[in-house]
Amino acid sequence: MWTLVLNSGSSSLKFAVIDPASGETRISGLAERLGAEAASMRLDSDGVRQTHSLNGGSYAEAMRLVLAELDALGLRQDVRAVGHRVVHGGSRFSAPAVITPEVLEAIRECVPLAPLHNPANIAGIEAAMNAFPGLPQVAVFDTAFHQTLPEVAYRYAVPEEWYRQHGVRRYGFHGISHAFVAGEAARMLDRPVSDLNLITAHLGNGCSVSAVAGGRSVDSSMGLTPLEGLVMGTRSGNVDPGLHDYLARVSGLTLTQITAALNRESGLLALSGLTNDMRELEEAAARGHDGARLAVEIFVYRLAQGIAAMAVALGRVDGLVFTGGIGENSATVRAATLARLPFLGFRLDDAANTAAVRGQSGSISAPDSLPALVVNTNEEWMIARETAEVLSLTPR
Structure with missing residues (x-):
């Protein structure tokens, strides 16, 4: 079938x-x-x-x-x-x-x-x-996986009528990927996903982290739209909401133009002045390009902050998963991120981290560390599985 x-x-x-x-x-x-x-x-x-x-x-x-x-x-x-x-x-x-x-x-x-x-x-x-x-x-x-967020995680501190009448709340995204890699991580750790508290980091052109407790999402870095949260390829991630009014007054830009720029002209592209491609940024940073170096450093800093925030949502952390194009292929980003998280119990195995850039899922953590894994996401397979399940089809 x-x-x-x-x-x-x-x-x-x-x-x-x-x-x-x-x-x-x-x-x-x-x-x-x-x-x-x-x-x-x-x-x-x-x-x-x-x-x-x-x-x-x-x-x-x-x-x-x-x-x-x-x-x-x-x-x-x-x-x-x-x-x-x-x-x-x-x-x-x-x-x-x-x-x-x-x-x-x-x-x-x-x-x-x-x-x-x-x-x-x-x-x-x-x-x-x-x-x-x-x-x-x-x-x-993509939002369905995050519908299990508790109210304390999904509500914004805004007027009640915005929430009731217009749906202004945090929804979360990349749910298909987060759900898939949480299940794969449980398999790799040989533990039921229902027993695990995992932080999953989907890092591509769009980026988000999720707190997954017992296979259920309990928090996400993304919110009402996919713009909230981490620094991404061309998206800004978190900015002061007052930025819109300020720029509209001093630059003459419309709200639509500002939002478009935050989605398409910001993130790694804006910080580096070069590209939104992490591979090219790492190469440029190694050659001494200041903008590329800054872009990578800010990306890692905000990512580590996001991971730490998900630890608050979980209380107990049993593992960290890197996935997506950057998460699966950038040993540099993974190493720099874990270097900021020793207080959570993560320590890197340098050789394993270097080997993981070849597209192989596996552990990149030292023996005395909490598990840190690279898991190749497969959203297409997850969609196929979900489709078969909802139709009550019997896979052969």
């Missing part, structure tokens, strides 16, 4: 055909720059990579190419369901949901909470519904 997993971005469509039981991936791909002349799709199947031009293609055009590839492999008839990553489900969705007209409308109602993400998710859903009219479609929400 195969599940087609779709992850739709503002101008991209990532897909994979996965066996929910084993995680085996039959084919995967990424369509980028949709709507532009340079639109293209990369396909990976059986160790072979192909690239196709889409020449200004839309989500629908990308889906047509996906269908053609599935037909060429004889897979279309074996796909039993489509699972979609949806960034924001608000307070309504605490679990995956079969997509009905009512569920799709509820996702639309969450657009004001995630204007950069949910419209793209909806476009991907509509393209898939047209391409696979006979298949069940399931929405798997």
Whole structure:
């Protein structure tokens, strides 16, 4: 039994055909720059990579190419369901949901909470519904995992009517990844996830940390939107809320322009003046570039602060997990972060940390340390598993 997993971005469509039981991936791909002349799709199947031009293609055009590839492999008839990553489900969705007209409308109602993400998710859903009219479609929400946050963690100290009437609260994101790596960490530690208090750090272009107690999220660094929390690739993370009013008065920028800059022109990119790519920043810092060095140092400092904050939420910490593109591949970031956390009981094994950049999950902590792990996330597999579960399908 195969599940087609779709992850739709503002101008991209990532897909994979996965066996929910084993995680085996039959084919995967990424369509980028949709709507532009340079639109293209990369396909990976059986160790072979192909690239196709889409020449200004839309989500629908990308889906047509996906269908053609599935037909060429004889897979279309074996796909039993489509699972979609949806960034924001608000307070309504605490679990995956079969997509009905009512569920799709509820996702639309969450657009004001995630204007950069949910419209793209909806476009991907509509393209898939047209391409696979006979298949069940399931929405798997990044916010759902964090619906177990206690009120003390999710409420802001703002007027009650903002919360009651407009849903102003902390939601948390990257929940699909945090849930997956918490389960994998428990397996690696040979302990039930229900017995563990873990801090999970998802570090990519977007970054967040989560406190996971007994397999349930009890706090997250992200809030109402994915802008709150850690320093990220192009997102600022935490800033003084008064910044908006101040900049509007002294610069003439609108609130929309300021928010856009905090999302797309800030973070590592702004601090370094070079790039949002951590690999390039580490190389530039090693060559003596001051902006790159500062960007990496601030990234690590705020990350260590975030991890320490999650320890407060947990009370007892049984392990720390690094995941995401930076978390899985940057030995420098991991080492510098753990160097700031000896008071939590973490000590680094330098050799293991260096080896972990090769994409292998494993421990990077010294024998006398609390466990610090690198776990390769697999959001597509998690979405496939959640899709199969909500549909009560029996994986083979």
